[in-house]
Amino acid sequence: MDEMEMFRRMAVAIAIGAAVGVERHWRERDEEDGARTAGIRTYTLIGMFGGVAALIERYLAPTGTPTGLVLVGFLVTLSAAFVLFQYREEMAANSFSATAVVVEMMTFALGALAVLGDLTLASAGGVVLVAILASREFLHAAIRRLRWAELRSALILLTLTFVILPIVPTAPVGPFGGVSPAKILIMAIVLATISFCGYVAVRLLGDTRGELVAGTIGGVVSSTATTVANARRSIGHEAVLPLAAGAISAGGVSLVRTGFLVFTLAPSLVATLIVPLGAGAAVMFAYALLLARRPGQPHEEKRAPKNPFDLDSVIKMALLLVGVAFLARAASEIWGASGLYLASVLSGLADVDAVTVTVAGMLPSLTERTAAMAIGLAVLSNMVAKAAYAAMFGAKGFFVNLWMASAVAIAAAIGLFMAINGWLA
Incomplete structure (x- = not known):
């Protein structure tokens, strides 16, 4: 470590302490001088102290490899002194918290x-530390509003994502490319996440606006999963129309996403597909907005389902969607290239992105007309499938509106598609 590098690292150590000190001093800015244990100067010095201790540790290491004894000794001494002063301050204020002691240790x-380790990691840690300290009021208020059902659902979702998913096999099992257990779990996580985000949006924004925003966000991940999740929630739900608006908006986002994939992966198909896809998306968005603004809807009432998501239903829906995708691959392999249209239709029952990416990669060996037809059939199949899922799993008000929006969007898209390709001549 040359001198410039050493100065740079020491500067970062001091800056971390100063950033923490600013937040700590600001929080107790009304206190008189001498009434607080540590402020901006003290925490700046603590950050510098940690850097100096690291340098001493490095220079005193007999083999060049720090043993940690100097750092531990300095930290214990500093913490002992800090705890003493903090104890006297809290006794005087009759307020007790270990936060200040932990912050002192983290700053050091x-x-x-x-100085001794990863400079980027240390900088990021300092920013996160200050952010946590500055978010005290928000975090405390959020905990006061938190319900057991929300906490339980969040824990289940985190467990599925960070504990179970890493140990689930990713290799496909079975013929025709098989089915990956990890893919089933990922689909279940996507469905649960969409439902949870919808629940949070409704609590924050109310039924109508919350469902519309949640559906739009869910469409970025999976419009099919969003439709299925909203359909399940619509049974017994008082605000059926906002759920339908969210699912319809997700369908519009799906068409926009397909258009983006065509634009980036298959530019030669832009002239054929972009206008029909854009027209269909415009119809879906307009219908969703009109449905959300329908008179008599609870625009501002903030209600939410009792449970953010039903794990049993989520797993069943994940199995269904993955099973549909498996059937699509099987049909493609059995009928070969001549089964491209059939494979597109079957794949569209679960997802459009896979067909779009696959067809774009096959363009050198496909005519533009064939490629456009394959993607168009997948989009059509997906829109019809989502309407069918809505009828299978949703309430009447939910699936009727989804059917109407889909029918108008399909008519607009097909009409423009045929006109562009000269099939109406």
């Missing part, structure tokens, strides 16, 4: 890390 540790 990050200062040492900046």
Whole structure:
């Protein structure tokens, strides 16, 4: 480590302490001088102290490899002194918290890390530390509003994502490319996440606006999954129309996403597909907005389902969607290239992106007309399938509106598609 590098690392250690000190001092800015244990100067010095301790540790290491004894000794000494002063301050204020002591230790540790370890990691740690400290009121208020059903659902979702998913086999099992257990779990996580985001949006924004925003966001991930999730929730739900608006908006986002994939992966198909896809998306968005603004809807009432998501239903729906995708691959392999249209239709029952990406990669060996037809059939199949899922799993008000929006969007898209290709002549 040359001198410039050493100065740079020490500067970061001092900056971390100063950033923490600003937040700590600001929070107790009304206190008189001498009434607080540590402020901007003290925390700046603690960050610097951690950097100096790391340098001493490095220079005193007999073999060039730090043993940690110097750092531990300095940290214990500093913490002991800090705890004493903090104890006297809290006794005087009759307010007790271990946060200040932990912050002191973290500031020292990050200062040492900046000198001895990864500079980027130390900087990021300092930013996160300050962000956590500054979010005290928000975090406390959020915990006060948190319900057990929300906490339980969040824990289940986190467990599925970070505990179970990493150990689930990813290799496909079975013929025709098989089915990956990890893919089933990923689909279940996507469905549960969409439902959870919809629940949070409704609590924050109310039924109508919350469902519309949640559906639009869900469409970026999977419009099919969003439709299925909203359909399941519509049974017994008082606000059926906002759920339908969210699912319809997700369908519009799906068409926009397909158009983006065509634009980036298959530019030669832009002239054929972009206008029909854009027209269909415009119809879906307009219908969703009109449905959300329909008189008599609870625009501002903030209700939410009792349970953010039903895990049993989520797993069943994931199995269904993955099974449909498997049948599509099987049909493609059995009938070969001549089964491209059939494979597109079957794949569209679950997802359009896979067909779009696959067909774009096959363009050198496909005519533009064939490629456009394959993608168009997948989009059509997906829109009809979502309407069918809505009828299978949703309430009457939900699936009737989804059918009407889909029918108008399909008519507009097909009419423009045929006109562009000269099939109406």
